[in-house]
Amino acid sequence: MERILITGGAGFIGSHLADGLIDQGYRVRVLDTLSEQVHGDNRQPPQYLNPAVEFMHGDVCDAGAVREALRNVDAVFHFAAAVGVGQSMYQIERYTDINNRGTAVLLQSLIEQPVKKLAVASSMSVYGEGLYRTTSGQTCTPPERPLTQLQHGQWELTDNNGDPLQPLPTPESKTTSPASVYALSKYDQERLCLLVGQAYNIPAVALRFFNVYGTRQALSNPYTGVLAIFASRYLNGNSPSIFEDGEQRRDFVNIRDVVQACVLALERDEAAGRALNVGSGRSYTVREIAEQMGRLLGREEIRPVITEQYRVGDIRHCFADIGEAQNILGYRPRIELEEGMAELAEWLQTQPAFDRFEAANEELSQRGLRL
Known part of the structure; x- marks a missing residue:
């Protein structure tokens, strides 16, 4: 039986992974700072956290806390x-401090306390x-849409002749082009982990999560996944706001399938040194x-509002080609969207949801980040 450390393991994805690992016979330690934005102001470990988890309250940017969390650990999921x-x-x-420096602090400690496997949570946003x-x-891999085009409400990407481009499933070979600080x-994060892993012979894998959904999403966090934001609006009797025209396409992957991919990445040596897409392999419009x-x-009587507005950092279409994860990990998404959303909706009915979307949206507007 091996001990696995999950940084950020009290959160949505990390807590589900903890359950999955414990079910597989692993011992799990969690290091989490219990951010107020995610966990509220009581700063206590969430009730859903598996009682078999060894919980450590600490910041990934604190080298002492990280060194303590790494004691007698065999593998790390850096979430x-x-x-x-x-x-x-x-x-x-x-964001730069927590994400970039926090990863650097972890890797610095791993030089002295190496592990058998390192997996880092990356994101489809890197594309x-x-x-x-x-x-x-x-x-083709088009550049970002020019501001003048967006100001005229022309949302789709076109080629140099003005002809529309057709979105395709995005493979790992597609050139990365991050469009936001996040x-x-x-x-x-993913490049640091893969680079240091190779240098110090620590098998490392970066998992590029697409739009993950499921129970335990932070419903009061206005910067969380879009499904949780929509749910908070509906549960408070408000219309969800959809940017642009709502026809942008995304890949929504259930948390149980994400856990499957994580466990496979831990156990399959072939994943070392790679960045792999973790999605459903299907696309849906945000309006759908x-x-x-x-x-x-x-809440069918509450209709979504199409804002025809644009947020700086948003992209038009991106959904996963999961062929590499299927071939290398044996990953097979099992949860259909209808089943996964029905399960999520049932859970949502039991949860308090404080709708903070308008305040977050106004913050963007005041800073000129919403057009």
Whole structure:
């Protein structure tokens, strides 16, 4: 039986992974600072955290806490991070400190206390825009949409002739192009882990999570996943706000499938040195997701609002090509979206949800980050 450390393990993804590892016979230690934005102001370990977890309250930027957490550990899942595209654009120092420096502190300690495997949570946001195909059938990686185009409400990407580009599943071979401070910090996290892992013979893998959803998402965090934000709006009798025209496409992957991918990455040596997509392999529009959430929560009378506004750092289309994870890890997504969202909706009905979306949106507007 091996001991696994999960940094940020009291959060949404980390706590589910802890359950999955414990079910597989691993011992799990969690290091978490219990951020107020995620866990509220009582700063206590959440009730959902598995009682078999060895919990350590500490900051990943604190070298002493990290060294203590690494004692007698065989593998590390590095999930500790500040999360939020919009917020990262005005809390630059905080995001860079937690995500970039926190990773550096962990890696510095791993030089002295090496482990058998290191897995880091990366993000689909490192790609910027996804992969596209031109009308002539050529694949391409377009640049960011120019501001003048967005100001005129022209949301789709086009080629140099003005012809529309068709979005394709995005493979790991697509050139990365982070479009926000958050995305850049996630790319920095994955590159640091893979680089240091190779240098010190620590098998490392970066898992590029797409839009993860499921129970335990922080419903009062206005910078969390879009499904949790929509749910908070519905549960408080408010219309979800959808940016642009709602036709942007994303890949929504259930937390149980994410746990499957994480356990496989821990146990399969073939993953070492790689960055792998973890998604469902399917795409849906944001509008579809918002409307389905309303139906499942019994709030069909509340219609989503299409804002025709743009947030700095947003991209148009990005959804996963999961072929590499399937071939290398044996990863097979099992949870259909309808099943996963029904499970989420049932859980949501039992949870308090403080709707802080408007305050967060106003913050973006005042800083010129919402157009």
